[in-house]
Amino acid sequence: MANTSTPASVEVLDGDLDAPDKVLRPHALDIRGLWTGYGRQQALKDITFQVDAGEVLGIIGPNGSGKTTLLKTILGLVRPWQGSLSVLGMPAEEQRRVMGYMPQVEQVDWDFPVTVGDVALMGRYARRGPLRRTNKEDREAASRALQQTGMYGQRDNLIGELSGGQRRRALLARALANQPQLLLMDEPMAGLDANAQHQLLDLLDDLRAGGTTIVLSTHDLSCVSAYCSYAACLNKNLIAYGPPSQVLNEEVLSQTFGSHLLMVHLDGQAYAYQHHSHDDGPEDP
Amino acid sequence: MNLLILGLFIATLNKITSRYLARVPKTLTLTCLPAAVLLLAGCSGAQAASVARDENRDAILVAATIPVLADLARNVGGSLVEVSSAVPPGVDAHSYQTTPSNSVTISRAALTISNGSGLDDFLLPIFQSARPGGAVHVVASDGLESQFPASEPVISLGADPHFWQNPIFAIHYVEQIRDGLIQADPGNAARYEKQAQRYIASLRQLDENIAGLLDQVPPNRRILVTHHQAFSHLAARYGWQTMALAPGDAGSVTPESILQVSQKIKDAGLSSVFVEPRFRSSALDQVARDARAKVSAIYAGLGGEATTYVEMMQFNARSLADNLR
């Protein structure tokens, strides 16, 4: 296990856990003793961490380390074997309506005959429930989400006609249309050029300023150290958790990524890249 | 009444679909509307379309399910009737798909004739659907089925609906048709009686001719082997045995039936098996080849050389006599 920074040492409300009356605000995300997997195949082992509202958590880990599984478990798509998940003080399964999810682009059928506007509006479907049609409020929320992501001009385009970056933004617009308090993003940076990455990160900054809690999975360590207030190093179990400056050191990273790693030292900080990383080089912390 | 139901129905349909297509209701309503108008227009004229008598020829229209019934009706009705058959001659009734022109013909008939006993049940919905209210319907085999208690294990005579293969039963058909014609066209009752009487006499003559031909076959070879069991009444009438590869009619040839039939051909030293020319049976071909027997023609219904009932029966008797003698 990690020794530099255990979850407890960065726990803001440490010590108050057994006395809820002292807690001013519930954690945006509170995971305790989570074990899960598919069938008999274990994917996550004893995960415990908390994220406060308005923070950005970056989950890093190699392929197959359980990043997507963790996100899907929070969303209720994968059932936990053991442990508890709560979102804004309520069990996660009751809080789906306040969560937004942006899946990996590869998981979406891009040939489906829907427009960008339709996709954004889908973000509102769960709110309306069966038998009810989407109303003006929903359409306005979808339009706002499209404007936020810069996709409003393409709202009448079929999703199949979009470029890679636009597809990501369309998916993000769908997640935002529901005005989520907890936004979960699976590999949002993958395949984006530097310019598009900056646009996306600016948008995330705005959301965060508005009080949205963001959890994203990524391969990109520089992104985590530059933008995230928390980093979780995952490889089946939680190797380290805390502010990036404390967590992203050589020992943790080599434990997380094993040998598939290229270490770079800059200003006393360690940066690690996986072999297949698309990055040009490290950025200033 | 029809009109009202239809109108309501289309209105509801429109409502449902236009609600479903909230964003393109115009297009949809536009597509539904012409159909609705057409249907409503049709309803108003619906009741007018029952013509029982062909005005030009002064003949009543008779619609039969299969050609053999049509031929019998033609012989009873003569020039007083205009007869048609839903299934054309020489076409496999089993897989025949009716067309609207069949239904149009039926809708103008004063008399409709079916065989019954399961043979043409599949055409009954078509007939029921198209038949005008006042038309008379005759089931030609009515009264025959009950003569045969279902006793035989493989195929009972009562289960073979091709009763006309026995000329005596064909006479029963003719009497049924005659009664139907009289009911549909009472004014000409006497002429129907007379024509039926004359035709029945010729059928009795046919019966004697067949018996004479079949007697030429030595008694131990009086076995008719076919693909499906359509000749049990022919066989029963003249003291023959029959054997079919497929006892029923649903094409269910079983390994057991192939064995039994092959054995029979060898044991009796049969020189021929019989099959309807249009409905070749590859299974029977194979059985015959293995037993060194030939495959000869026989007709269960009209088609090919069998253009009338009488011709068919004579052809069959000659074929049996010539090929098994």
Next chain:
Amino acid sequence: MLDTVIEPLEFAFMQRALLAAGLAGLVCAVVGIFVVLKGMAFMGDAVAHSSLAGMSVAYFFGGNVFWGALAWAVPASLAITLISRRANLRLDTAIGIIFASGFAVGIILMSRVSNYTADLFGLLFGNLLGVSWSDVILISVIAGVVLLIVTALYKELLFTSYDSTMSAASGIPVRLVEYLLPVLVGVTTVASLKAVGIVLVLALLVTPAATATLLARRLPGIIAYSITVALAATVAGLYLSFYAGLPSGPSIVVVATGFFLLALLFSPSKGVLWRGRRERLAAVEETVG
């Protein structure tokens, strides 16, 4: 001209045939869109074929084969989904099992029950000209129920078809929808059996919807085109059948296929003819530029 249009409608059997086929076409057109988008075509075919077993049982007891088919289709649809989920088999494998087994049971039963193949042919190819008013009512009730369900759950069906993971994440009862859609497909095929029979029902389910995807870009447009094509093919097919003396069910299918081929050739966005021209234009631009 007008006489040509009116004459067939003077016959009650043609009115019933038009209504029955039109209703079947309408509900197939709508449900067929999801079938085409989700690649479920053989699901519909399998349910239709396996329904022969239910129809044979109903036939045996002298009941309406319609109810037999329906009583078989619903569990068969559920079984396909259940087998593929529980046994971890691919969906087409589960479909193959249900397809063949139901059909085999049906043929065995029919060969025991009926001594006439014609009855089997009636079930296989439909009996549109023999439709009764009570059949029309039955078809309209089924069509109405299916369309109501699709209307009520339009959002859910759309979202789940497009992205079932995401719709599950946003709290849509995906499991329910994933079991419901095959049942809707099954019930729809049963409603269409009277019109076109077991063998051709797939065409009614797939062809109008496929034609529509060539003509429209977005789902609402696709639905409108699918319905239009289905109704037009029904009416035109029946008129063709009336005037050319052709069997009715197959005529409808042939006309629908004709529409599909026209769309394939002339569709503005996906038409084969325009594509050739577009490519030539692009090539010219490239050489010039």
